[in-house]
Amino acid sequence: MVSIEIVRRTDLFASLADDDLHVLAACFQVRQHARGDFVYRQGDPGDTMLVIATGRLVAFTDAVDGTSTSLNEMGPGELLGEMSFLDPAPRSATVRAAADSVTYELSHDTMTVLSRRAPKAASALVTAGIRGMTRRLRTLDERIEAELNRLSAATIDDATEQR
Amino acid sequence: MSDAPHPAARSPHEGSCPPGRVVGRYEIVRELATGGMAVVYEAKHIDLGRRVAIKIMRAAFATEPSYVQRFVLEARAASRFSHPHIIAVTDVDVDGDLPYMVMEYLDGEDLATRISRAGPVSLPALADLALPVISAVAAAHSAGIVHRDLKPENIFLAVRGHSRAHPVLLDFGIARPVTGHTGPVLTRAGLAIGTPHYMSLEQLNAAADVDERADQYALGVILYQAATGTLPFDEDGPLQQAIAITRGPEPPSERRPSLPREFDSLVLRAMSANRTDRFPTVRDLGRALWPLASAFQREQWGEEFGDSVGAAAPRASVPPPRPSAAPEMTQALAGEAGPVRVEVKPDDLRGLPALEDCSDAALRSLLEVSDAYRFPPGVTIIRQGAHGHGCYLLLAGAVDVVKVSDNRTWVLARLPAGCSFGQIALVDNLPRTASVVAATESIVLEIGRDAFENMLAGIDEVGEALRLHLAIAGIRHLRRATRRLATLLGHQGTRGPGTDSRRELVYLQAAVREWALPVEDGVKGDR
Numbered sequence: 001m002v003s004i005e006i007v008r009r010t011d012l013f014a015s016l017a018d019d020d021l022h023v024l025a026a027c028f029q030v031r032q033h034a035r036g037d038f039v040y041r042q043g044d045p046g047d048t049m050l051v052i053a054t055g056r057l058v059a060f061t062d063a064v065d066g067t068s069t070s071l072n073e074m075g076p077g078e079l080l081g082e083m084s085f086l087d088p089a090p091r092s093a094t095v096r097a098a099a100d101s102v103t104y105e106l107s108h109d110t111m112t113v114l115s116r117r118a119p120k121a122a123s124a125l126v127t128a129g130i131r132g133m134t135r136r137l138r139t140l141d142e143r144i145e146a147e148l149n150r151l152s153a154a155t156i157d158d159a160t161e162q163r
Numbered sequence: 164m165s166d167a168p169h170p171a172a173r174s175p176h177e178g179s180c181p182p183g184r185v186v187g188r189y190e191i192v193r194e195l196a197t198g199g200m201a202v203v204y205e206a207k208h209i210d211l212g213r214r215v216a217i218k219i220m221r222a223a224f225a226t227e228p229s230y231v232q233r234f235v236l237e238a239r240a241a242s243r244f245s246h247p248h249i250i251a252v253t254d255v256d257v258d259g260d261l262p263y264m265v266m267e268y269l270d271g272e273d274l275a276t277r278i279s280r281a282g283p284v285s286l287p288a289l290a291d292l293a294l295p296v297i298s299a300v301a302a303a304h305s306a307g308i309v310h311r312d313l314k315p316e317n318i319f320l321a322v323r324g325h326s327r328a329h330p331v332l333l334d335f336g337i338a339r340p341v342t343g344h345t346g347p348v349l350t351r352a353g354l355a356i357g358t359p360h361y362m363s364l365e366q367l368n369a370a371a372d373v374d375e376r377a378d379q380y381a382l383g384v385i386l387y388q389a390a391t392g393t394l395p396f397d398e399d400g401p402l403q404q405a406i407a408i409t410r411g412p413e414p415p416s417e418r419r420p421s422l423p424r425e426f427d428s429l430v431l432r433a434m435s436a437n438r439t440d441r442f443p444t445v446r447d448l449g450r451a452l453w454p455l456a457s458a459f460q461r462e463q464w465g466e467e468f469g470d471s472v473g474a475a476a477p478r479a480s481v482p483p484p485r486p487s488a489a490p491e492m493t494q495a496l497a498g499e500a501g502p503v504r505v506e507v508k509p510d511d512l513r514g515l516p517a518l519e520d521c522s523d524a525a526l527r528s529l530l531e532v533s534d535a536y537r538f539p540p541g542v543t544i545i546r547q548g549a550h551g552h553g554c555y556l557l558l559a560g561a562v563d564v565v566k567v568s569d570n571r572t573w574v575l576a577r578l579p580a581g582c583s584f585g586q587i588a589l590v591d592n593l594p595r596t597a598s599v600v601a602a603t604e605s606i607v608l609e610i611g612r613d614a615f616e617n618m619l620a621g622i623d624e625v626g627e628a629l630r631l632h633l634a635i636a637g638i639r640h641l642r643r644a645t646r647r648l649a650t651l652l653g654h655q656g657t658r659g660p661g662t663d664s665r666r667e668l669v670y671l672q673a674a675v676r677e678w679a680l681p682v683e684d685g686v687k688g689d690r
Contacts, residue, residue, distance in 0.1 A: 083638045086631070092645070115627075123627060129634040137641050137675065144648065144672045151665045 002028045002104055006053045010077045012124045023118035028104035033057075033097035039080075042094045047108040049085035049125070052078050055101025059093045073098060082128040086111075180204060180219060186258045189217050189265065198334075200224045201234065205268060215253070219263040231262050237334075238264040244306060248299040249332045250319070269331060270322045274389065275315035283392035283419060286426065287534065287611065290456035292320070292330050293386060294464045297449040299332040300382065301467075304375045304445060311373065313381035314361045315388065359404050360384065360394050364436050367405045376438040379445045383433030386452075390426065391418040395434065408436045421532075423613055426455060457534050458553065458609055459502050462546060469549075502542055505606060507535040511558055512608070515581055518628050525624035532614035538601035545585050545599040553611040554585045560605025566597040566673045575674045577602055583636055596673040644675045 002025040007013050013021065033039055033055065040046065042062050052074055059071040059080070071093055074080065080095060080103075088108050106125075114122040180191045180202070189206040195216060196203040201224075206217040224230040238255035241264075245251070254265035274292070278284070284292065296318055303310055310317075312334060320328040359367065363380035366373050387395045395412035398404045412434060414427040429451040435441045442448045446468070453461060453468035461469065509526035512518045518526060535558065538544055544555065547567055557580050564575040564584065575597060578584060584599055601607075651667055 083641075087635045087638045089638075089642060092642070119627070123630070126627070126630045126634050129638060130630065133634060133637040133641050137637065137644070140641065140644055140648065141672065141675055144668055144675065147652070148665065148668050148672070151668070 002026075002030060003053065006076070007051065007104070010051055010079070012079065012128050013121065016118075016120055016124065020118040020121045024106075024114065024121040027110040027114060028106055031103045031105050033101045033103065035097055035099050035101075037097045039095040039097060039103065040091050042091050044091045045088070046081055046084035046091040047088035049079060049081045049106045049128075050103040051106070052076050052080070053102040053104055056098040057095050057101060057103075058098045059095050061093050079128055079132075082125070082132045084108075085125065086129040185209065186217060186219060186261070186263055187254075187256050187265075189215060191217070200230060206265075214268040216266045216268045217263055218266065219258075219261055222261060225260050225262060234262045234264070241266075244299075244302060246299050246302045248295040248330055249302065250334075269319050271320045271328070273316050273333075274318040274320060274330075274385070277320055278315060278389055278392060284389045285531070286390070286422065286455050287457040287460070289386065289389050290452050291460040292318075292328060292389070293382070293452060294449055294456055294460060294468060295330045296332055296385075297382060297445055297452065298464070298467055299330075300378050301444065301446045301449065303332075304378070309373065309375055310378050310381075311366070312361075313378055313385060315385055318385070359401050360396070362401075362404070363438065364405055364408045365438060367401050367408070374438075375445065376441050379433050379441050379448055380435075380438070382445060382448060383430050383441075386426075386430050387412065387415050387434065390415050390422055390430070393418060408434075411436065423455065425451070454552065457536075458545070458555075459536060461552065462543070462549070465549070502536040502538045502544075502607075505535050505537045507558065507606070507608065511535075511606075512556075514558060515556060515632070518625065518632075521624050521628050525628075529610075529625045529629075533608050533610045535606060535608045538605045538607060540601050540603050540605075542601050543598055544601060544605075544607060545595050545597075547596065547598040548594050550594055553609055553614075554583055555599075556583050556608040556610070557581065558606040558608055560607075561602040562605055562607075563600050563602045564597050564674065565600050566670055573670055575670055580605075583632065586633060586637070596676045640675075644671070647671055647674075 004018075004021055004025055007021055007025055007028075008016070013024065016024070028051070030053075031039075031050075039050070039057060042060075054076055056073055056075050057080065058073045061069050061071060081091070083089075084091065085106060085108055111122060111125070114125070180186065180194075182191055182193055184191045186206070188209055190209050192205040192207060192214075194202060194204050198218075201218050201220045203216055203218045205214065207214050220231070220234050224234075235255060238252050241250060242252040242255070250269070251267045252264050253267065256263060272280070300310060300313065310332070313332075317332065317334045319331045319333050321331050322329070361381040361384045363373075363377045366377050366380075384395055396404060396407035398407050411431070415430055416422040416424070416427050429442075429448065432451075433441055433448050442451065449464070449468040453464060456464065507530060509521075509523045509530070512521070512526045512529065518529075538560075544562060547565075557578060559580050561580065562578050562582075562584065564578065566573045566575055578599075585595075648671060651664065651671060
């Protein structure tokens with residue numbers, strides 16, 4: 001059973017009217033994860049977004065050499081997969097439950113229903129996608145910048161090159 | 164010159180010339196406009212057949228030497244300039260007793276007609292029209308001439324080649340040198356001349372030292388009127404007008420809420436009752452207006468009015484042969500015709516996957532706040548180094564994203580129709596890190612940042628469709644960029660760092676910031 005109160009406590013949906021919240025809640029699927037369970041694995045087909053209702057999840061990226069990098073740990077009210085929800089694609093990270101957890105899952109297919117019956121909820125989901133995307137683009141930009149700085153420090157010859 | 168006897172001499176309209184009458188070497192074709200002292204006709208040169216406009220003084224005024232002097236002074240003032248936005252006066256002479264001046268013939272309509280025909284002129288179109296006029300007025304000021312009768316009737320929107328509205332400043336009839344002139348003072352002391360609605364307080368008071376700042380006041384009123392469709396003050400007499408000026412007008416946005424604060428503040432400053440509160444020069448007014456113009460006009464006027472970063476940015480030059488395997492750019496950048504504003508219909512926008520399901524009404528509202536341009540191949544749409552002001556939807560054609568670095572030009576990507584570019588400006592006001600150049604003839608819809616934000620603020624169909632488009636385009640771009648970086652760092656791991664990897668990172672960064680990564684074939688999620 002989806003708790004309207006938990007959905008309402010999510011930043012993104014806090015301003016939605018009750019009617020919209022009910023439509024949205026009806027679209028969610030409840031998932032239970034025991035500690036250590038994989039929520040999804042990097043490379044799995046992804047077309048859903050998850051709202052963490054209770055518990056904690058942790059995301060990793062797996063390198064070709066088999067090592068994993070922990071990205072971040074997330075708790076109640078946080079979202080995962082908001083980009084795959086808008087534009088399905090293989091998962092870019094592996095997510096596991098760090099504690100017994102409950103998530104509410106929203107599938108890409110529900111977007112059509114939401115746009116028609118709860119447009120404000122659909123709009124909020126697009127906002128989530130844009131926020132996630134711009135945040136990660138900035139992170140990527142910073143990584144490139146850091147990489148460039150590292151190279152500049154490493155190769156004195158290049159120090160005079162125009163950036 | 165002989166004034167051959169002609170039926171026109173018995174015309175009941177004193178001073179008017181019927182078709183067929185010959186004045187100097189010109190044959191009158193028809194009357195174009197009537198002014199207080201003179202009438203303007205279309206005429207043709209009898210030998211060359213060239214079409215001209217000829218302004219002939221009314222006989223009643225031609226007997227008064229001071230008026231004749233003033234008329235000749237106007238012709239001299241106007242002929243002193245060779246400015247693309249000031250009417251070209253090619254000849255001045257006297258036919259019998261009637262002084263006349265010959266000017267280029269212009270097709271089109273004046274700004275007053277345009278406002279009464281089509282209503283307020285929205286931004287950025289208004290800024291696009293006003294910057295050339297401000298440049299013309301600034302040129303007159305530099306030559307020591309104050310126009311003193313700027314008004315919408317004196318701003319002619321000429322149809323020239325592909326340009327549908329090439330603004331030309333007309334009528335230096337009451338222009339006079341600013342200071343230190345030794346010519347005659349042609350107005351009686353205490354008599355204000357000009358058109359009251361556009362007259363500054365000092366002009367209404369017939370101050371002896373009316374200077375450039377009076378023209379700036381008039382430009383402020385013209386901007387106000389063009390933006391709102393109404394005069395700031397619609398008072399009857401000069402005294403009421405003066406009182407209203409002292410009180411100050413309500414901000415233009417009170418009458419038209421879509422106008423941005425920046426526009427309010429520059430118009431109100433130009434219209435300050437006290438001239439020391441106005442901009443120091445009209446060029447400073449132009450600088451304040453420049454950011455509100457379309458991308459193309461900002462580029463055109465960047466040197467004269469642009470911010471220092473934009474002005475200092477390298478102009479797109481002819482690119483050397485491209486190191487990439489992509490096809491050559493169709494044409495060199497230099498010497499090409501510029502973009503042309505084009506009409507776009509809601510159906511044209513449906514070609515964009517993002518907008519295919521939107522209603523006509525919603526798409527029309529998008530067209531109201533955006534501008535469409537046709538860019539010939541090779542013409543720069545976004546310039547590396549300039550500050551971004553909006554984003555672009557490519558309706559037709561293809562564009563290249565080009566990065567100049569280490570004195571070489573690299574094509575980062577070719578984007579096909581349906582793509583958007585320049586979105587970074589919607590998020591950050593960073594200088595553009597790459598140029599975008601039309602690869603083929605391209606039709607581009609420009610959406611300014613403000614318009615975009617307004618659209619996003621309300622839940623409307625187009626705003627939602629564009630947001631979804633922006634989100635999905637951005638998400639796919641992010642995925643490509645992430646893969647590209649991983650590949651690059653992977654190569655670096657095997658080859659070791661070097662100039663090449665550094666350069667590739669620089670390009671990747673530009674491509675990341677400009678959302679300009681090419682679609683990789685066969686990669687899932689990159690539909």
